[in-house]
Amino acid sequence: MRQPVAILTNCIIRRFVQTQNNLHHAKQQPNNLKGKSKSSQEWLTRQLADPYVEKAHMLNYRCRSAFKLLEMDDKYKVLKPGDVVIDCGAAPGSWTQVAVERTNANGKIERSPRGAVFSIDLLHFHAVPGATIFGGMDFTAQLAQKRLRESLAGRQVNCVLSDMAPNATGVRMLDQESITNLCYEVLRFALAMSAPQANLVIKIWDNGDVPKLERDILCYYEKLKRVKPRASRGDSSEHFLLAKGFKGAPTLTT
Structure with missing residues (x-):
């Protein structure tokens, strides 16, 4: 239902x-x-x-990007009540709002499991009821990931979301390399923290390294799709890699 x-x-x-x-x-x-x-x-x-x-x-979402996640979740079912979710690059919090709603982290869906959402960003941003916020923290830093692990308190993660992107330099090759490195950072964290059958959604800009990234993700997930939601602007090179069915957590090298 x-x-x-x-x-x-x-x-x-x-x-x-x-x-x-x-x-x-x-x-x-x-x-x-x-x-x-x-x-x-x-x-x-x-x-x-x-x-x-x-x-x-x-609909009281903080920005238009909420509809990217809503569309992906409606079609591919990456979130469900009771899930534990990590939202990377969360500011200003629209994906966190969607994750809280869809996992019932705010407890508003009666007789349904209550999830948990942990959101992190370099920027400080306002609290989202039902989520644990780590503002002003660099997800790629060891200290930030340590704080996330401590907050999870032994719980495994059912979905890792990443709408992260680097500040654009205007140099295409450098920007593409930077966002690919961010994707691998998120993937490593997901491999270490995910529960069996967990899901992963990460933003990527089109570049020549994407096929290798897709192959690496498929080593650890059963299914992978490259998705461009309708809410993504037509002139944007962004896509999302949506992986389902986490299979295990071996060591990843690039």
């Missing part, structure tokens, strides 16, 4: 998309562009024209 929260959310989203499809034929322009740089003007214009930004406000 589908979760009541998920059913309500999906109904609202469908009604909103139908409305927006009618309203957004006319291009809207922000009225506060004076004195702003060209890049800022372009960003504001894009935000105004983006239906997912408005949906995030309607």
